[in-house]
Amino acid sequence: MGWLRVHGSPSPGFHAGDRLALVVFIASTRTSTIPGISVAGPSPEATLYTPALDVEYLVAGRPITFNVIPVTPEGIPTPALISRAALKLLNIPTLIVDVGSFLEPKIPHTRMPSRSVGGSIDSEDALAEGVSKKLFEESRLLASTLSKGLDFIVGESMPGGTTTALSIMEALGYKARFRVSSASPSNPHDLKVRVVERAFKRSNINPPERDVFKTIDRVGDPLHISIAGFLSGALEGGSKILLAGGTQMCAVLAILKSLGVELGGRVMVGTTGWLVNDSQSDMRGLLNDIAPEVPLLAAEMDFSDSPFEGLKYYDKGYVKEGVGSGGLLTVLAVKGWSKGDVKRAVYGEYGRVMGYEAR
Template sequence: MVQDQDNIIGAKQAKTKFSAKNPFFCCVISHTATSEVPGLTVAGANPDLVKYTSPADAEFLHYGYCRCIPGVPATPDGKPTPAVITKAALELAEIPFLVVDAGTKVKPDIPCVSLGVKPGGNIAQENAMDVSDTKRALEYGHALGRQLARSSDLVVIGESIPGGTTTALAVLSALGVDAQFKVSSSMPENPHELKNKVVQSAFARARISTADGTPALEAVSLVGDPMMPTVAGITAGALEAGGAKVMLAGGTQMAAVLAVMKGLSIPLANLCMGTTVYVAKDSSADLAGLIKQVSPEVPVLACDLQLEKSSKPGLQAFARGFVKEGVGAGGSSIAAMLKTNASGKKMLAAIERVYERSIEKKSLT
């Protein structure tokens, strides 16, 4: 029986159900040219560096530093990647992990699984993916998920894809979900109007009508991104294998993945969402409301990492609405807390240690 964790928000029975002795973390990295629309994301020190964000996140998980860029992924004013949180959680609970390359623009310098799909297009101007790539990502993801479930009792799946909340808005809307003004952002001032404008342009280009309803894989191909079918496939394969539960680790991007899975009639038992309180309590978004629209039986767990109490300004920023989530930070932290019974205070200490050795010391050299 798992102890009730004060720093994990969610029904006690859900926390008990998704506790695990042998969790495994899978991070899907990807790219969408939609992220290159000015003003949509702060994932990257400038628009030209956005393409490096996902591979740099993956390299950071492996090495504690990056090879494709100097330093670590950060916002323009220096707020660090949430991979700092993820790495701390994986180390604290000794959780193994795997990176899956699903259409990155820059390849990470790490051992990883590549699905051989292309980066996603700018949905305002072109289709997100070739239909063949969408089907390949789903199929290959499914095969991988079955294998992961054979070595784990909880598969935690995170993502790193700048611009992903905009493509999430597009896919959710195409699938009939009322998602306008409900997806989150890496910025305190959520650029909803810009996101809505991009999606409206994408719908006009692709001739999508929310009244008609769009088949799930068609919606992904027209206005989604390569992360979505990959995560949907991995999740479906792991659940189908029967031996493991799955946690979708992320914010409103994962609500879109959930909607795709529902559209494909994939059974959603033994599946939960895992995120940070910074997304769950985000007044500019509505993750719980999106999940309730898509599949109310899927529980949402959120962890309070007490980052507002940190002595590190870069970490305090998470609690003030910057970044909030990504690279599976919330889900990996929940898995670590449930596996080890670690408190939010202990998680904070672990996160600060990673921050100190990878960011503070690097900045002094």
Template sequence: MPFLSGIPPFRPERPVFAIVLGNTLLSTVPGISAAGMSPEKTVLTPVLDSELITHGDIRSRKWKPNTPTGCPTPAVITRAMMTLLGMVPLFVNSGLTTQPVIPCLDVYGEPGKDPREGDAVPRAHELYARGEQVGRFLSQSADLLLLGECVPGGTTTALCVLRGLGIPASVSSSFVNNPVALKEAICARVQERIQADEAKGIRAGNTKDPLDIIRIGGDPMLAVAVGIAASFKGETVLAGGTQMLAVAALLRELGKKVPSVVTTVYVRDDPSAGFAATAVMIGARVYYVDPGFASIGHTGLARYCVGEVKEGIGAGGAMFLARIMGKSEEEIREALLTTVSGY
């Protein structure tokens, strides 16, 4: 199995790695997200991950954003690659419950609400426009935009959005056992809410408009990431799993160019997600990264191979970037092992 599933037809000179942080209150629903030691702690993971990537350790809180079983956050992988490349990523705050401890390009959004109760992202159209503004700024100097995300619970909002777009897709999970039934039940409940509102004469908005679909059942990251990608002038590569497929699908529905997507083989190999088939449906070219965690010599990373975590905060994209910027597979694996051992 090669490290990269294909060679991209571009070699960037001035790449920018932007990581959109966001929350959805769905991550606090027990059983939805493994991106944190407990459901309540998942909401802090974007802030802790960004601190870890920037400083190499977490000083602001006394716990780590690991899974309940102690599997290390994928931020360790992103940190290792940024150190190897001497790069500083740009964190974008799309809407968080907690103030970050490192600088973020802030669009001044709010955390996504529980879409079963009401609109998840009331300001979706405005956040999209602010994302476009970020894309315009980045277009001035960068020739490649690698766009990642960190939204605990975000595969569930991605599922609601894919369903809203009429795409019969599944999504992946940070759990070994994807809580598919729970996610489906949430999306069905959202659909019922919209239908009940419409029956009562409450207009739900044009539910054919991709941004209205985010408003109803998405999360703030989706609105902002779609806006950034829609206005960035250079090459865009979406770094992530099924959440980034939702971003690609939204861009297609908006009539924009569909970017490539890069993710890990652990997402590809999740039988509950059907990643490759969904990518084909959407028309997104996909690059897969296989860092060979089974033999890397770290039990926490080896658990990625049995389906825990799998991907997150642009980890797959970070390894992809290191490779296309000329780092060898050996350098990449050595950097990963050094960083995860010190974590």
């Protein structure tokens, strides 16, 4: 466990169970197409394709809709690469849940009846009135049909997500400005704040808002409310949940707190050291403000000895997290995998994807 940092007291035995399943939620918010907001795609418009391509690659081993692995404008590959390598080692059931992906992924996936692509919150409502409540209830139902005897690692892929997470947390009364993370080493905090301010003004949101669903319909997105619904159902079903992600997961917890959902010592957050140690965001502070009882695990991965330049950028503050990668790494660490073995798996996967073997 030498590469795991633990903040808070994890519930005993959480990871030891062999009944873990990975659930990856995907959605799009057109907020990601505002130039400068997201680097989770080679261009602002291309960020709309990233969620489907991420999970196609994660499940089938290659993107299907287009034959390209999602990359940043600099060509740095999606964290789904880490997720897939980790998943191979963990060997656990995986479920993809589409709550509003711009592209329908060409793999078997769970489809939410009320799935919707989120609007660009600076200029339009995120969701039609009432949709966030439906997404919450449908996700809660999904969890209640799955939770019998299973515990969950919950990841996500939605470019633009830290901006809508900022919007959700601020709208619900938490101070989140300049604290959310970014896949870019130059976090565009000023732009995110301007987008959120425009969203609040446009839709007459005055923090702290008490009506969670109205707030999400106006200035949120389809993803965070769905994950919150899933957690609600999974907790009712007796499951434990590891939220596998960064500051976006704080928005999920903010929703649950506003709804009065009792977390009952069965929720943790797992992410990467890249994210927790990032000087441009404040994961620990946000989590402490919103849900101080929730332990935070961080996997201190590094790719300093990577044979591939693309991965070395992770050490320089690019990408940091996504598609459940950080949480999956923390589970591997808890289960006793060495950092070296996990690195080798990631390098091997990268080599396979790029069409040549890691040296």
